[in-house]
Amino acid sequence: RAVVEAGVGVMGHVGLTPQSISVIGGFRPQAQVADEALSVLQQALALERAGCFSIVLECVPSPIAAAVTRALKIPTIGIGAGPSTSGQVLVYHDLLGMMSHPHHAKVTPKFCKQYSRVGAVIQEALQQYREDVATRSFPSYKFSPYRIPESEVLSLSSELRARGLADVANAVEEEANREVEAQQQQQQQKL
Numbered sequence: 273r274a275v276v277e278a279g280v281g282v283m284g285h286v287g288l289t290p291q292s293i294s295v296i297g298g299f300r301p302q303a304q305v306a307d308e309a310l311s312v313l314q315q316a317l318a319l320e321r322a323g324c325f326s327i328v329l330e331c332v333p334s335p336i337a338a339a340v341t342r343a344l345k346i347p348t349i350g351i352g353a354g355p356s357t358s359g360q361v362l363v364y365h366d367l368l369g370m371m372s373h374p375h376h377a378k379v380t381p382k383f384c385k386q387y388s389r390v391g392a393v394i395q396e397a398l399q400q401y402r403e404d405v406a407t408r409s410f411p412s413y414k415f416s417p418y419r420i421p422e423s424e425v426l427s428l429s430s431e432l433r434a435r436g437l438a439d440v441a442n443a444v445e446e447e448a449n450r451e452v453e454a455q456q457q458q459q460q461q462k463l
Contacts, residue, residue, distance in 0.1 A: 276323030284319030286312050286340070287353065288331035301352075301418040303332040306427040309339070309420065313432075313440070316340045316348075328361070329353040333420040334413070338447035339432070343440045354416035356447050360405045364398070413454035422448070 276282050287302040303309040313336075316327050326347045329337045334354025341348040341357050350357030404410035420428075425448045432441035 273322040282319075282322075282324045283349075284316065284322075284324035284327040285330065286315045286319070286327060286332075287329050301331045301333070303336045304418065304420050304424070306420075306424045306431060309333075309336045309424070309428050309444075310431060312336060313340055313343060316344060320344050320346050326358075329357055331418060333418040334416045334451055335420055335425055335444045335447040336428075339428075339440045339444040342443035343437065350411070352416075352418065354413070354418075354447070354451075355408055355411050356443075360411065362401070364394075413451055414458070416451070419451075420448070 288300065303312045309332075312329075312332060316329075319327055324346060326349060327340070327344060328349045328351060329340055330350075331352040332340075334356055337348065337350055337353035338356035347358035349359045349361050351361050351363075401410070425444055429441040429444050432438070432444065
């Protein structure tokens with residue numbers, strides 16, 4: 273809140289956060305049980321109350337991202353959080369299949385020979401990514417691998433309704449149903 277009150281725009285971040293990666297032992301999905309999902313929702317609401325202009329939802333099941341997005345008045349940006357957030361982001365090194373770490377290329381010295389010009393390929397890939405996000409063809413459920421069991425969806429929905437958040441509970445259920453339907457369609461296409 274103090275940073276926001278000082279005039280600095282703050283984007284909140286819930287789910288998997290960079291500072292938690294070493295504590296939990298790597299990139300692990302979050303909010304796969306109702307208690308954790310409620311915690312993610314509460315964190316997002318607290319960040320909104322503190323004045324964040326947006327929230328990043330990282331590595332959470334799609335129904336949880338849908339619930340948080342519906343509960344907030346500010347936009348959500350998903351990274352590994354399914355298609356129901358306000359927007360999407362990927363680390364461009366991952367998106368483009370680059371193998372080098374970005375910290376190694378902060379400054380290109382004058383003595384460095386340039387072996388390739390990948391600008392056009394990068395621009396094309398970024399334009400395709402933008403189009404896929406704008407048309408909501410990405411992330412499809414194929415690229416939303418984090419799941420919450422149906423029993424946990426029901427538990428979470430029940431708890432949300434008990435807290436007077438029926439609309440948010442509906443978002444969880446609707447997204448979980450869309451996810452199941454998409455999985456069934458994928459299975460039928462394989463046959």
